[in-house]
Amino acid sequence: QRGSIFEAVSGFIRDSQRVLNGELPDSEEILPDYDFIIIGAGTAGCVLANRLTEVEDFKVLLIEAGGSEQMFMDIPVLTTMLQFTDANWNYRTEPQESGCIGMRAGRCAWPRGRVVGGSSVLHSMMHTRGNWRDYDRWAGNGNPGWDYKSVLRYFKKSENMQIPKLAKNKKFHSTSGEMTLQYPSWRTPLSKAFLQAGIETGGKVIDYNAENQIGYSIIQFTMNNGTRMSANRAFLYPIRDRKNLHIAKNALVTRILIDPWTKRAYGVKFNKDGKKYVISARREVILSAGAINSPQILMISGIGPKEHLTENNITTIVDLPVGYNLQDHWALGGLTFTINSTDSIRSERVATLENIIEYFSYHTGPLSAPSGTEAIAFFDTKNPHSDDGYPDLELLFVAGSLVSQPTYKEAFSIDNNVYDKVYGPIKNKDTWMVFPMLLLPESKGRIKLKNKNPHHKPLIYANYFSDEGHDQKVILKGIRKAIELSKTKAFQKYNSKLHDIPLPNCARHGFNSDKYWYCAMKTITNTIYHHCCTNKMGPNKDPEAVVDPRLRVYGIQGLRVVDASIMPHVPAAHTNAPTMMISEKAADMIKEDWGIPIY
């Protein structure tokens, strides 16, 4: 056994104190005005609050609907469980014909962080930047300064790469930023089998955050010494003592105040502890409420598609396509392989006293492993033989499956009948799973208002598979690739077998036929939580654009959007790192626009 009860108790106290000493207190005093008001202390909001308050003259108010981050939220193994706390907005998609069919009431669960740190507190901590073509494509669409060469410095700015071998590559990595990156110290031998299977089938092992992305890798995580590094911990803890930053927690912004004549944003309204606040912004209001709430707040404040606002009795101040262009990464969920050893992760083997003692003593062992996601691989299905391809498919390897942790079924909101029939018979088995995930989707959805009440959840139309068939074909290639990997020597060592109880609604197509898998992916449609793009950045001539390349809302002065909603299209990356990059770049643009020199 590693560690002792004594060490674990001291470790627990040390961890609790780290959070107590780090977490910014809810500001006792809220001033009537600030230079900048940032709405939302999520990934983007935390980075921005840090960078803007570097300028002593800038007085900043950061407003967050959720409460403080708690110590237990930093324990990697609890990642999925955080979705069952108040730190989750708990969204559900609207039912649609061709997706989420096997989820409860035909609705997919879309969790989002409602806590200081935002979705970076709920997220699975995978750190991937995407491919250079993603950003060259953003720039090519009329957004100067967003090409990969220009944004690479912003990816590096926040990075503290603690994987020694990767840190040597100075062109792509940095060790001086706030966000620490690590491989988890504990993982199952199945992750090695995944990499070996890749090599056996002609792939190679790469650093996907460097030159090119095609290949296999252990995942780089935003972790520090075996614990979660949320944006809050990385960017707000270190600036706790800055006098020019105030934070209002448990404060829901209900409206951005805009003068309808001058079209200038001059403040915000928010509710906190039963009190209503109206606070002014001397310079700018910055909306960082994420891809679902940012469009909601804009629309409620009179910025959005005129017809839709009129339907909701909102006077339009500027008619803009807010809420359109919703994009996500999704995968077939539940593609499971059984094995004949006890090498996979199962909750009953993880949640043991021994492991708990080890975790609190040293931050090692199974509790320091994030939800079983261990390895990753990227493919360009259009140019399968190019090393420098543009990945459109990701295989996300999990050293367990829907049956390894009771919370998975709930987190994904899988219908009980479907789950019991398909996964009930293997519920005690050891398994591994792959999410074959679409990276460059063609389907697009939309966020609409339910009504103009800011306390009501907006409507989410995911529109998965609403394209001409491209998206399902890519996922199918991923399924075939995962099955190929399961047949390699590396995985046959464990006698890996594709779990073949068919989904009841798809059985008529014959298990493992292309048609079967098309039906399966529309049944267990699994979001990978990369919701974005609903306030698209684009040039003036782009009819879909909501913000300009400096992230200013068209037609309004003093209002920017800085979060995942400004992405013109989702990059071939998990979206936390790109969101940090956006915020780093935005901070420099804001400083520049207010005459502060940039170094």
Ligand SMILES: Cc1cc2nc3c(=O)[nH]c(=O)nc-3n(C[C@H](O)[C@H](O)[C@H](O)COP(=O)(O)OP(=O)(O)OC[C@H]3O[C@@H](n4cnc5c(N)ncnc54)[C@H](O)[C@@H]3O)c2cc1C
């Ligand atoms: C379950 C899950 C797993 C994920 N896994 C990964 C992963 O492994 N790797 C990865 O790269 N990405 C992952 N992501 C995605 C990543 O976390 C997001 O892309 C990123 O955090 C988006 O940052 P953001 O600043 O745009 O929004 P958020 O971080 O969501 O921040 C928005 C903030 O605004 C606040 N807010 C909203 N409305 C209001 C209001 N009216 N008033 C006041 N405050 C408001 C919210 O409470 C929230 O704190 C995951 C996301 C989720 C939900």
